[in-house]
Amino acid sequence: AQRVTQPEKLLSVFKGAPVELKCNYSYSGSPELFWYVQYSRQRLQLLLRHISRESIKGFTADLNKGETSFHLKKPFAQEEDSAMYYCALAWGYQKVTFGTGTKLQVIP
């Protein structure tokens, strides 16, 4: 069965420290993975997708098929990065499975 695991419910880091939000997936087919972010009292929005290989707001994520991971990274955390982050797996036809989310708290 398709599954997305985000092992950390809460991740606290100091401003300027590196950030890594973990995401592991389980899917037998070819995965399409995304990271979504939800800032306080705002809508969920797409942060980045693995097929784009882009960097948004300093965040990057590399798909590692061997480890079935899609960790989100940023070298230097900023206070405005504090938010809920969701990893998501698209599979089949228009099907999406979300992870349970990780709350990132950047301490000034």
Next chain:
Amino acid sequence: DTAVSQTPKYLVTQMGNDKSIKCEQNLGHDTMYWYKQDSKKFLKIMFSYNNKELIINETVPNRFSPKSPDKAHLNLHINSLELGDSAVYFCASSQEGKVGAFFGQGTRLTVV
């Protein structure tokens, strides 16, 4: 020019009532979704509609029914509301074959 808009933003109602949440998108997308985010922030897809055809129903109770009058709207009707229905409901849309949905701002439903 909000891309995906939901109304109302907040909804407080009593158990047993029937309520609806409306969703509209102006992106020209052909697929719309409803998600439920519970108190633990867990996000789960409920429905999606593609060209007026239901293509996903993630085993939600049949008290929940999506209704799509046209491609730009997907409303969520909930009958006989229960305490456990309290959550934030998000509407989203995407173009067929491109699962990178645009989300609405959410509707916080509180059942008392």
